[in-house]
Amino acid sequence: MECYECHLDFEEPHRIPRILTTCGHSMCQSCLNTLWKNSIVTCPQCNVKNPAASVLSFPANLALIQLRQKSSIDTCDIHNKNIEAYCNTDKKVLCVSCILDDGHKSHDITSIAKASLRQKDVLNAYSGSVIMNETLIQKEEQELESLSKSIKESYEKIQEDLHLMYDSIKEAMVQREAENNEKLKLILQSELSNIENRHNSNQKQLCIIQSYKDELLRNEVENDLEIMSKAIKREVLAKQACAKSNGLNKNDPFAQFSRDNEANFFWKLIKQVFSCAPKPNVPKKEETVPLALASIAFTKDLRGRQPEAEQRKPQVIKKEQKPKPKPGKPQKKPMQKGPVVVKRATLTLYDDEFRKECNTPKEQIEMEWPKGPSKDTNSDEESFSMKSFDLASLCRTPKSYIYAISGFSDKSLQTLECFNFTTNCWDFLADSLSSRTQFGAVSYKDNIIVMGGKIAGKRVSTCENYSLLSNEWSIGDFELLSSRSGFAAMSISNDIYVAGGSDGVPIKNFELFNGEEWSSLAGLKNRRDELAGTVGPDLNIYAIGGYGGPDMNCMNHGERYCLETGSWKDIPPMSTPRRALSAVTLPDGIYALGGYDGSKYLRTLEKYDIRMGKWVNLAQMKTPRCTLSAVASPDCQFIYAVGGFNGNALNVVERYSVVEDKWTEIVPMQHPRFMHCCLYISL
Structure with a gap:
């Protein structure tokens, strides 16, 4: 299990045993690196030359590595004896000397085979949770992928919507500017034309006035017959010379065009454009609930009477006023079937003053009426026996x-x-x-x-x-x-x-x-x-x-x-x-x-x-x-x-x-x- 050259145990990764292909002996890779010269390694054990392009060309002796690993596993590190048992108390493998000498006698000791089976059961017990966790993670990955896709789609949709909105606003602004410029030009032309016409009219009037002055001078030097022969014509001329104009229109022809007016126009335009954007679904403010929930809302109180705090409590349900029945046989109230529509509101069942001190409706009723319900507890609309708490009615x-x-x-x-x-x-x-x-x-x-x-x-x-x-x-x-x-x-x-x-x-x-x-x-x-x-x-x-x-x-x-x-x-x-x-x-x-x-x-x-x-x-x-x-x-x-x-x-x-x-x-x-x-x- 050791190298012939360095006498050290084979191990990974530096002292991997490699086989010399010519002689068949094994040496560690570290020693081969030292002995390899001119593409030849001379075996120190038999002096046979082993040619090789590099040290890595010699095949690794995996059998020796596995044998080394198996030997280290089967042998006690302390006593160098075969492993015989397993200590469940200390979670250690034991040889005979470990059991006798190292204080394991009183511990929970089992055979390696039983300990192995127990360990397999322990690991198998985690399998369900591990598989579920793996499934959850895979499902979450799918959700993340779906979420990512949804976010990207939302981003693209919003970007497109905003782009269309802004383009609409820009287009409307350009169109508005062109329309205003056209209107301004028309107003300018109209006003200048009016001024020119007024100028021409004034010139004609000045000519008439000058003619009147000339006739007036002639009237002073003419004889009576000449004066009377021209009298009618001169009177007409005098009247024309006295005719007054209506005066100038000094109103601003461009008053309709101002920064404020344009700002208001564009504000309305922006609101109109953005109102086209899709709005989130807003739940209806009126929902229907089963009769079990709604019935209490249509009664004034579970106890059948109005509490003293009636003046300050909000009206949860407003009943429509019904016509009073005509005299005669008593009319039975029709039974309400199916879901009943009520407005979203918090139903007040008990007063706040004693709710906090009670855990059950029984305690609430006993605290509210410690001596029994008062005689004045029946509602005008719905009366029932309070002594038996006949809420079912x-x-x-x-x-x-x-x-x-x-x-x-x-x-x-x-x-x-x-x-x-x-x-x-x-x-x-x-x-x-x-x-x-x-x-x-x-x-x-x-x-x-x-x-x-x-x-x-x-x-x-x-x-x-x-x-x-x-x-x-x-x-x-x-x-x-x-x-x-x-x-x-x-x-x-x-x-x-x-x-x-x-x-x-x-x-x-x-x-x-x-x-x-x-x-x-x-x-x-x-x-x-x-x-x-x-x-x-x-x-x-x-x-x-x-x-x-x-x-x-x-x-x-x-x-x-x-x-x-x-x-x-x-x-x-x-x-x-x-x-x-x-x-x-x-x-x-x-x-x-x-x-x-x-x-x-x-x-x-x-x-x-x-x-x-x-x-x-x-x-x-x-x-x-x-x-x-x-x-x-x-x-x-x-x-x-x-x-x-x-x-x-x-x-x-x-x-x-x-x-x-x-x-x-x-x-x-x-x-x-x-x-x-x-x-x-x-x-």
């Missing part, structure tokens, strides 16, 4: 249902279950066209639209429609822009919003379907899979929790999309990270419940108070679960947590009372399910 409809769609149990499900509040039981309806998991569903007109998710373990972009009237499924009229699962789907009026999800890795896409076509909006600030999405009481869109972010972990933070500005902003974090959670909106805030924090299934419930800007912990569910689906009742009294998973598929349904801050189990579903969707619909 505000917007109760004849028939209310909870629809539980597809999901997974011991296999993917196509079943559709419906909870009938009238009969208080779950009934099976028509099966969907395909079994889906981790999909999105929204109520759209008289249909339920089911979109995306996974079918047979494969992500899809297809949609299905369920008719609430005919109990029939049909293929959807549109598809998502890309296949994905674990996203959030929301609807405002006839617009459908889709946020986040996964196409193999968490994504931050945010898209809008307006009934005809999809458009991409500003993406989420963080990648989010298995998130919860909802339309807040402020009519902004909230994306909460999920899996992703920069660290690819369960997240406790959320973000809000403002429809007016078209941008996302962070909101305060929850007390617990959550993925596979559910969220619903009530007028007093956003409720996030259940989920998985990376180590355990959650039963906790938190409310985000938008006005206070913080999360408040409320009563916990009886059953911890993730991948559940939650819905809120239109009367704003209850939240229903349906199904989910906590090691097993669940059919458990719990109801949360907003007023009492209490969970109660109700009739369970007929079929356990998770990764499903639920909708609360009133017909």
Whole structure:
């Protein structure tokens, strides 16, 4: 393993062993450089001459290098004995002497083979994260390329638009200058012509005056008969000589031309030219929200009375004045169906003085009315029993249902279950066209639209429609822009919003379907899979929790999309990270419940108070679960947590009372399910 000449071990890169082609002995490259003279190397071992054009012409003896490396790996550096074991405590390879003499007896020692298998498992454990990270980076590279292309296209478009605008302005300025020059010349010619005509007229008048003077002198020397014979002619001449001109027009003929007038003209021109530039889409100032959100806006207060601060509170909704009913039978108010249009505003539910000191509606009501509601609490428009807090009378409809769609149990499900509040039981309806998991569903007109998710373990972009009237499924009229699962789907009026999800890795896409076509909006600030999405009481869109972010972990933070500005902003974090959670909106805030924090299934419930800007912990569910689906009742009294998973598929349904801050189990579903969707619909 050493050179015959220098007695040093072969090693890379300077003492690489090279074979002398004539005699077959090996020497290190450093010694060969010394012995090589006149294109000949004389072997010091056998004195045979080995011709070569250069030292590098002798082939490297790779077998010796590999043998040297293998020998150094298999042998202990300290005791020069074969490696026999591995110390997991100190992370070192050991020979027998190391085990006996170097204090490793009490350590965790295993064989090299077992340690090797363990090390392979450790490295393999990183493979998933590495592959995901590689996929994320590749996806980000694609996004960067797309972003770069988009920026360049925007630059070229803006440059072209500005170029056209400036060319238009320049052309208009040149045209304006030519028109003004032409007008100035015409005015000048006209004024000079008028002056010339006036000059000629004055000369004629002076001639008449001179003729009058001459006749006047003759009149003095003529006899009476001559005077009388010329009297008429001379009187006419005298009158002509007395005729006065109208005077000169001293007005400035160029008064219409001034710096100020031209500046105003060009200012209007510039505004007109730039008004042709494309304007960003400004969201409508009136949006529609579900009856669950709008109903509270049409009532004067949750407690059915006007607070003392009525004089200073803004009017959220202005109701049209309706004619008073004629005397006779009492008229029933028609029930409001479908989405209700309300103006964007913050709905005032409780007074600021006691909101900060209360965490639940129950505490708020007890603080507001410590001795019970006063007798003067009934509204003139809508009266109801305050002792029982019968808020349902505000917007109760004849028939209310909870629809539980597809999901997974011991296999993917196509079943559709419906909870009938009238009969208080779950009934099976028509099966969907395909079994889906981790999909999105929204109520759209008289249909339920089911979109995306996974079918047979494969992500899809297809949609299905369920008719609430005919109990029939049909293929959807549109598809998502890309296949994905674990996203959030929301609807405002006839617009459908889709946020986040996964196409193999968490994504931050945010898209809008307006009934005809999809458009991409500003993406989420963080990648989010298995998130919860909802339309807040402020009519902004909230994306909460999920899996992703920069660290690819369960997240406790959320973000809000403002429809007016078209941008996302962070909101305060929850007390617990959550993925596979559910969220619903009530007028007093956003409720996030259940989920998985990376180590355990959650039963906790938190409310985000938008006005206070913080999360408040409320009563916990009886059953911890993730991948559940939650819905809120239109009367704003209850939240229903349906199904989910906590090691097993669940059919458990719990109801949360907003007023009492209490969970109660109700009739369970007929079929356990998770990764499903639920909708609360009133017909």
